[in-house]
Amino acid sequence: MTAISALTNHQVCLASRPTGLPTRANWRMTTEPVAEPGPGGVLVKTLALSLDPAMRGWMNEGKSYIAPVEIGAVMRAGGVGRVIASQNPAFAVGDHVNAGLDVQEYCLIPEAGIKRSGIFKIDPSLGLTTWLNVLGMPGMTGYFGLLDVGQPKAGETVVVSGAAGAVGQMVGQLAKLKGCRVVGIAGGQAKCDWVVNELGFDACIDYKAGDVKGGLKTHCPQGVDIYFDNVGGEILDLMLTRIARGARIIICGAISQYNNTTPVKGPANYLSLLVNRARMEGIVVFDYADRFPQAIAELSGYLKAGTLKSREDVVTGLETFPETLLKLFNGENFGKLVLQVAAE
Numbered sequence: 001m002t003a004i005s006a007l008t009n010h011q012v013c014l015a016s017r018p019t020g021l022p023t024r025a026n027w028r029m030t031t032e033p034v035a036e037p038g039p040g041g042v043l044v045k046t047l048a049l050s051l052d053p054a055m056r057g058w059m060n061e062g063k064s065y066i067a068p069v070e071i072g073a074v075m076r077a078g079g080v081g082r083v084i085a086s087q088n089p090a091f092a093v094g095d096h097v098n099a100g101l102d103v104q105e106y107c108l109i110p111e112a113g114i115k116r117s118g119i120f121k122i123d124p125s126l127g128l129t130t131w132l133n134v135l136g137m138p139g140m141t142g143y144f145g146l147l148d149v150g151q152p153k154a155g156e157t158v159v160v161s162g163a164a165g166a167v168g169q170m171v172g173q174l175a176k177l178k179g180c181r182v183v184g185i186a187g188g189q190a191k192c193d194w195v196v197n198e199l200g201f202d203a204c205i206d207y208k209a210g211d212v213k214g215g216l217k218t219h220c221p222q223g224v225d226i227y228f229d230n231v232g233g234e235i236l237d238l239m240l241t242r243i244a245r246g247a248r249i250i251i252c253g254a255i256s257q258y259n260n261t262t263p264v265k266g267p268a269n270y271l272s273l274l275v276n277r278a279r280m281e282g283i284v285v286f287d288y289a290d291r292f293p294q295a296i297a298e299l300s301g302y303l304k305a306g307t308l309k310s311r312e313d314v315v316t317g318l319e320t321f322p323e324t325l326l327k328l329f330n331g332e333n334f335g336k337l338v339l340q341v342a343a344e
Contacts, residue, residue, distance in 0.1 A: 037087050042119070046342065054253065129336070135300060145250045149283050159183045161231040162253075164192075167228075190334075194311075225243075231253070240269035
């Protein structure tokens with residue numbers, strides 16, 4: 001076994017704030033020696049990292065639901081790893097954990113940062129990357145966004161954009177389990193076929209084929225009771241013309257707007273909320289952190305029963321991070337995008 005003092009930590013740091021799509025020039029690859037944890041701390045070897053659209057927002061300066069990543073700091077990311085040194089009685093060497101590990105090979109979490117990192121032990125038998133998808137932040141976002149904000153009732157029509165992505169696949173499957181009719185919106189026939197044939201959606205509209213309006217008219221003839229929005233922009237504006245009375249719109253993300261070099265485009269059809277006595281509400285998953293165990297218990301039960309599926313798109317190599325992140329914004333990822341940093 002290699003001594004901790006002999007290890008080198010490779011990291012990806014934010015070198016500058018991007019305008020539009022990030023490029024490799026916005027990142028700086030650094031190294032530092034790996035140190036032993038102090039009293040109450042743990043050292044985690046990163047195995048895999050979650051790559052999420054929200055990361056683009058964290059790179060921007062300005063007020064948001066979370067502080068921006070500082071220039072020169074290691075890029076923020078959640079991940080799964082294995083404890084390789086510990087002075088904390090809650091974590092033993094060999095434990096697999098989920099935590100805010102950031103984009104680096106090793107993460108030293110001091111006692112003062114234990115709570116902030118969100119570290120908790122996980123069961124690797126359910127699949128390590130599953131803990132970055134259905135049992136990770138995307139799953140928690142879909143679970144609380146749909147159930148707490150959307151409040152679905154059996155028989156209602158639910159539409160979710162980004163249906164083949166991490167949050168979208170979660171929302172659609174969960175809505176079906178709750179007795180709803182589910183229509184997805186995704187890019188490309190292969191993704192649409194997958195969410196219908198593999199995940200059990202009732203229908204899926206290919207926005208790349210161009211006729212989202214016609215697809216909604218066909219598949220949602222009585223209107224939309226719940227719209228779970230991951231994309232914003234034109235599709236959100238169009239959805240506002242199709243909502244039913246009392247509809248709930250969950251604003252989770254706006255990936256179509258994240259790399260704009262002009263101001264974010266807001267919905268022109270917002271008066272539909274008034275006409276239909278509807279509401280539009282945002283979901284920030286960190287607000288539900290104290291209830292994650294509740295969601296994990298329910299979702300892991302579905303996974304074990306085979307009634308919920310988890311698909312990940314895994315790319316290997318920390319050095320590929322700048323290019324791999326871009327897959328989120330050009331629609332290349334098929335399922336939850338994961339960066340594998342190391343093997344067990």
